[in-house]
Amino acid sequence: MTEQPASPLTYEQATAALTAPGGFFELATEDVLGEPMQVFVNRPRSLRDLLAGAVEKGDAEYCVFDDAGERRVLTFADTTEQAAAVAAALAERGIGHGDRVAILAANCPEYIVTFWACAALGAVAVCFNGWWTRNEIEYGLESTRPALLVADRRRLARLEGDDPGVPTIVIEEDFAEMAAAHPGAGLPDTPIAEDDPIVLQFTSGTTGRPKAAILSHRSFISFVLAAFLIGARDSMLSGAAPAAGGARLAVFPLFHLSGMQSSTVTSLLGGVKTVWPMGRFDPTRVLQLTVDEGITAWNGTATHIFRLLAEPGTDDLPPEHLTAVAIGGSASTPELIRATEERFPHLVGTFGSGYGLTETGGLVSHATNAMLREAPDCVGKPLPGIEVRIVDDEGNGIPDGENGEVCVRSALVMLGYWENDEANDAAFLPGRWFRTGDYGNLHEGRLHLASRLRDLILRGGENVYPAEVEQRLEEHPAVAEVAVHGVDHPTLGQEVKAVVVLTPGSVTSVDELVDFCAETLAYYKVPAHVEFRDEPLPRNATGKVVKAVLAGDAEQTFVEE
Template sequence: MTTPADAQQRLNEAITRLTGPGGRFEITAEEVLGATMPVLRHRGRAVGDLVAASRAWKDRDYLVTADRRISYEQHADAVAALATALRDEYGVVRGDRVALLAANCPEWVTAFWAAQCLGAVAVGLNSWWMPREIEYGLRHSRPRVLIVDAKRAALLADIDTAEIAVLTVEDHVPRLVAAHSGAELPRAEVDEDDPSVILYTSGTSGRPKGALHSQRNLLAVVDYHRFSDAMAAAFTGRAYSETEPSPLRYLLTSPLFHIASLHNLVVPRLATGSTVVMYQGAFAADTVLGLIERERVTNWGAVPTMAARLLEHGDIDNYDLSSLTAFALASAPSSIALKDRLRQRFPFARDALVDSYGLTECSTAIAVATTAELEQYPGTLGRPILTVSVEIRDPFGERVPDGTEGEVCVRSPFVMLGYWADEAATAAAITPDRWLRTGDFGVLEDGRLRLTGRRSDLILRGGENVYPTEIEQCLDEHPAVAECAVVGVPHEDLGQEVAAIVVVRPGAGVDEAQLHEYAAARLSYYKVPGRWRITSEPLPRNATGKVIRRGLTA
């Protein structure tokens, strides 16, 4: 019988073999932008090089939608043609910005890779933005070319784009690809720490900032995913080879302008030969479940709100979901109660559910909690991933002992170069020795990270620090609560009062007094909401699934 201790020993042995001297993922210390940190010795230097290498996967599916299949060979040909057109017809060169403003579609992916092959910087603009926000993004990033779909093109009517070449997904891109069919794939000489991508932060408070990611950042993410595949193979006794395509099929349901879909799905899959099954349109449980069944999806990283909607779906048993062997929650916090409900409802979640913690500024996960860890340590977000260092620091920037709450600080090859065109914000976020101040508060316990809240969400009630996350996770466990948000509201004596906006489940009956009694039995008195708003309307969320707290009141 294999015990947890035996499993952990096997895991440690596999890590040592893969990352030690002579291993495929050998870790060494090198200087990165003036600071010494762990990096992989054997690594690529240019993101665009992945396109040429992907031809090895030939006619295997790279991108699949409801009505299209694009092989690796077809994709590489389209990238070569579009990159050539951008260079020869629009003058795009190394360092220029190519902005992308469109719903998820294969052309978005093709344009991203075309920019990489030219050494240009791909700018993922939020496709949920309205004209005022789009105008800000364009003025801020100053792209030479904007690739836009018809729906977003209509929003450009009152925006000055005279200095930008605007190309449409539906018309220009197919014509340019056809006109330059058979072109040789361009290759730009870039440095490892040259910029590669700008993705905008959620902007839940203030204007969005452009997180500038380097060639190093994206390639480090690719190697992390390769390492994860090698670890899985080593742990199960299977052979691992980077020259053989991976049979895994990944469902993409989040927007491409987010690291979950771009950096951690579309980019590494090109390197591993896996398939990306791209969901398009507003989330609908029936359509998603049908796509999983039809395409035999093996891996899905879902925003917690999507997972919660599946729980409300009545016909889940009508779908064959047996192919799904990896199920991750990502992009937004999720409660212990949600994870428990997922395990109870879905067989695949019992053996495959994992959780993680990451930021746009960090390109990928900072820490990942395995299925076993989630069961043994409810609330944990796991241990830092490969080459990531995490410290908990006090307000003066000093490291605090394990078990002590403080700000989560991170240093790794995944951390962004900085914020595009914003030196002040960069200096406030990244220390001279390359530690990123996340703005999140948490605790390290036996090397595992647990979050307690965000500094920006902190409620100061009568001199006591109150973090909404703790209260929200408590209320989430109430059987009548579908979702909730806790915010601070002005109070004459206390400075701020705790207020809760609670969305109840259909058909559930619960009132303010019952919720107050429930919370009072589980939380310190000063954490119990003093004001309540009970509603059936879903909470407002941004494109990455995070609750938009600004403007919420009870």
């Protein structure tokens, strides 16, 4: 493949050119929630505005769902028409601006239509984790009090026949009739403000209870435009024209920000077809879909991409069939990048990296391939319109190069946690600076993370907070002490490990504790490893368990009394 000539522009020059006055990505400072922030001037003011524009793309395919070989298609026009019809049906049920509609389902066309119906109506989509067990579903219903639950049979069955306590639309039984009740309905004209909420996205917390981050129309639209800006800047720097046509693989759950923002909203504005394999991830089937549906971009976690590369059929793909491989939802690794570049040599030099949280609207910084070659441990530079500062324990700014807590301010950052004043007080510094809980430094404009949230386990794209698993194990009568941490896994990134100290005289087994966790925790939170320990857990002078000792990352150097 002929290499593209290097761009004469620097990263800063390309950014300045794209965001200059008069350009599509022009930036201006405006008041956002009482604070001055940079925003894109040429932005839709709500997701409904974005949805209305999709009609212009007509019968082009927007989402293709592969359901065990059955092809279920939403065109761009279909999506707008069905969302308008479902919005009318929701309004008929008394659901209006600001009301919450919970969605508990696998990835399916009905999920996407329900989301867009909420966006059109000014309602709020509450995205329940599709892996939740009964206890977790009940907590979600009690804490968010939705006006309606849209659920598939399989997940509704986890309530074991109990009434969810909220009007319910069963997708397989009720949805088609609801969507057909208002043919030809137009999009609602309810006023929607930019900072009105659009989703409640659950994210685990160190207390062990999931918290619902409130994200706004402004946040979603800012993400989409920032994502387009990254693509435009990369093309400008590489000298290569953006890849035209083709489809994108979509494997992230719709209850994840990656599934909702990148695969659903960004593709609608970009006019890009996304292909959604339904059910369990099957690399053989995905390879077939790559050929049949013209997929030219693989998007997935490191686990997904590893499994695709290991599939024998990958060698049968034409050498330059793929134009991009993107890793999200979990950290990439040098091994994965090397394996991908060996199989697809034309992608050498195309990999970037980034950093973001649900609470920051999914984006904070982005690293080009050139940045990673200069500083492999960096997560890039803050994107235009996103401010990053590093603070000490008192919230004061500290000099470049010194480690402190990473704080973020931008139009993408969440409005706050749903009905959780205590968590909000802890999460924000004055001026709407969000405290990420991650530690790092800024050096020459690049962000380096010294440590992520120390307890967070990243398992195959899912976040597991040890506190939640520890609380469950502590309910077992044989458990006196427990500490949960992550251990490396070749394809999942990390697995969950529990270190357990039993009460004197008690007897239990690994299988018993695993089964005990599985009763109330989603499968990915259940420990894959359990270690029984005869001596007490290592603690520091303040009594906190030192998990780095258990994980083998540090020696116990303090004196025990």
